[in-house]
Amino acid sequence: MDTFNDGRLIERLRSQLSPNSMLLTPDDLTPYERSARHAGGKARGVLRPATTDETAAIVHELVAAGVSFVSQGAATGLVAAATPTEDATQWVLSTQRLRDNIQVDPVNRTVRVSAGYRLSDVNRVAGEYGLCFPIDLGADPSVGGMIATNTGGARLIRYGGVRQNVLGVQAVLVRPAGQIVQALRGLRKDNTGLDWCQVFTGTFGSYGVVTEAVLRLHPLPRQSATALIAVSSVEAAIELLVSMEASLGEFVAAFEGISGAAIRAAVDHLPGAVMPFAEAPAYCVLAEATSAIGRDSGLDIDALLVAWLEKELETGSRIVDAVVDKPDRLWRLRHGVSEAVQSLGRMVAFDLCVTRSRFAALRAQAINLVYKHVQAAQVCDFGHLADGGIHLNMIVPTDTPPDTIRNMRSAIYDLTVNEFSGSYSAEHGIGPTNAAFYRRYADEPTVSLARALNEHFDPHHLLGNVRLG
């Protein structure tokens, strides 16, 4: 680090920013250096613009000084994509104070929202109009972070992920430094050129800093029915999914797979929770049906769900046991799984995805590989079965050598990608955590396109901590 230039940059930034926009002392920096499931980094400083114009001014200064930076939303990601590198040279551009605009258009069913607002903020404001942004997950990410990560979650089968629900973006570019891209019209269709939403969604913040977005909103469910269903096998769970879709059509909102070990962990971990089944199941699913229409219309989602379950129980052998209960109670178990598993010891996590038709086979073979590498592992997998997603999380003995875990991960990723045409990171993204695997699996045309986009948007690689091209 060039001390003279560093001092000059700080002076220039200070002269242009509102107070409180720049943090430099170690204590102030610490909260921005942490990372979930990953060693933290060290920031040179943190910049916290409150407006798009301030963001543009900051990016202009950083780029002029040739200084590297990483943008960070709520830092809830799981692949360290928003964490500064370890050498204390990178700045963090935090979007958390970008909260100057949150405005629902109830007729258009959209919200225009600054990137620093959280998912919960969007849903609080949208809820006042009977609307919601239907991304559902354990964390509470920022709008900017959700776009960068293309967040999925438990209701993807019904509503799609973030990519399907972003109608507009505003972003600050690195080249030309500080240029603002305005694509906030919020139209449902517009075939007049390249779609900036697609440039910024799921590209991990590599091509600019998203400062504002227009999101498509959906009606809030007015009724929902949930069942926890112990199944005879994972194959049976997939058959049940197809059967539920045939019987409950557009009401199917979630179909989450939970292994026996995972549900036991949640029950043990959550205060006051009890196992809903007489016998702990080998595998179960949380099935949810919802409707935006209230019961006063005559539509009774609970009755439809129960009728389907009864028909299944009468005619099939897929269901071992089933409990229909309040959504809150069952979702508490499901959402408790991740933390519960983590509390059991040393966790190793996977975020795989495959077509639904190959889900059961992939899961079985992947678990075999786990035990082949770590005999004493305790697999507690769960995930979004409706999308073919599987969080193959597990507890391994504390003294398991890092090499063993690396080899296991490598073998399971190879299996997923090469044998099953699946994804080694369905929801979480690349980031430093998966960078080596990106280099392993990304094919030549993909890397070559990423290189061309880097060359266009950020030729000196100043933005972000991973290079896709």
Next chain:
Amino acid sequence: MDTFNDGRLIERLRSQLSPNSMLLTPDDLTPYERSARHAGGKARGVLRPATTDETAAIVHELVAAGVSFVSQGAATGLVAAATPTEDATQWVLSTQRLRDNIQVDPVNRTVRVSAGYRLSDVNRVAGEYGLCFPIDLGADPSVGGMIATNTGGARLIRYGGVRQNVLGVQAVLVRPAGQIVQALRGLRKDNTGLDWCQVFTGTFGSYGVVTEAVLRLHPLPRQSATALIAVSSVEAAIELLVSMEASLGEFVAAFEGISGAAIRAAVDHLPGAVMPFAEAPAYCVLAEATSAIGRDSGLDIDALLVAWLEKELETGSRIVDAVVDKPDRLWRLRHGVSEAVQSLGRMVAFDLCVTRSRFAALRAQAINLVYKHVQAAQVCDFGHLADGGIHLNMIVPTDTPPDTIRNMRSAIYDLTVNEFSGSYSAEHGIGPTNAAFYRRYADEPTVSLARALNEHFDPHHLLGNVRLG
């Protein structure tokens, strides 16, 4: 054209292709030179590969010879994007014989399909599994054409457009010449890098030739209810849309606006059709609710639609008259509008879009502009009101000077884009038809990105007939 090189290219192509893959005689070329709503072009020849490998071989040869070409699916587009230029130097690469693969995965709810299949083919095959690809429009485009155009249609409000429903693509690149991009895994989520579906969807075939795709399928509706509703004003129509969404939630499948002149044209044009209302309305909407669940479940969509209409009739003044009728009958009127209007005389067409909240104001001001430029025009607009889409089609006197029409178009586009933040081509794309307007409205960052992508994918501009960058 260099005759020696031309002859050599033809020889090389002939030696590599199956018979019938190359057309050279004027009579054979004619069907590939026509264009809807646009003067035709002149092709040097037509190449009709039957497989991806043949496509790759063709692209390799064309690029090696430095020869320009345009890919063409079913040639149902409305902006001439698939039409060869007029100087008889461009080859047409027709994808219509790419029909070697159409395979439904009913568990994954996807179809893997070659680019030459038509929308109707996909729906016929998917229908055998109780599934459908829910793009609904008057034409019967090819899979490749739908991806290039990001086709919308009448059910976008419920299912999204093509972009939301493409899970995989295979494509042949121009650079490296003939390289095949394989991205056909068909996963619902995969955040491991750039998404090739987004590269090819809605980019008008500029970046390669899509040869195969994986499409997301949806359950076929098992019941549907439709009403044609005469409304007191266009503002009232928008209010009705919001009211219908509140009452019919996820069942709302279409909400199409039809002006009085357009419905009269359809009634007059279609054999045996009668005006469904006692008095011809000033504006009406076709509202549709559907469900993937059958009546045997107890759910009765017809009853819900009628209950909503009755409540509206009792409490509001938005509805002037309403007819609940068989979907086929009402959709025949709606789908007949475009052709009916065209049969009235010299048609001028627009494909605008705006947020729903500004729809009524844009329509009123745009129609004012029409009459200001062409006093004797007969506006017969219709469109996808639910998405803010308006096909502002009209009949103008045969002797209207081309300059007058150009000025009107220019003024209406300026109004739409500059005053209403809308789109001048919601569904149809750019193509030669809209190229001048693209140059007018596309901002610098958008053109600059397009230029970088051109540089990467097609530096010598051999593919397509319009340059976005």
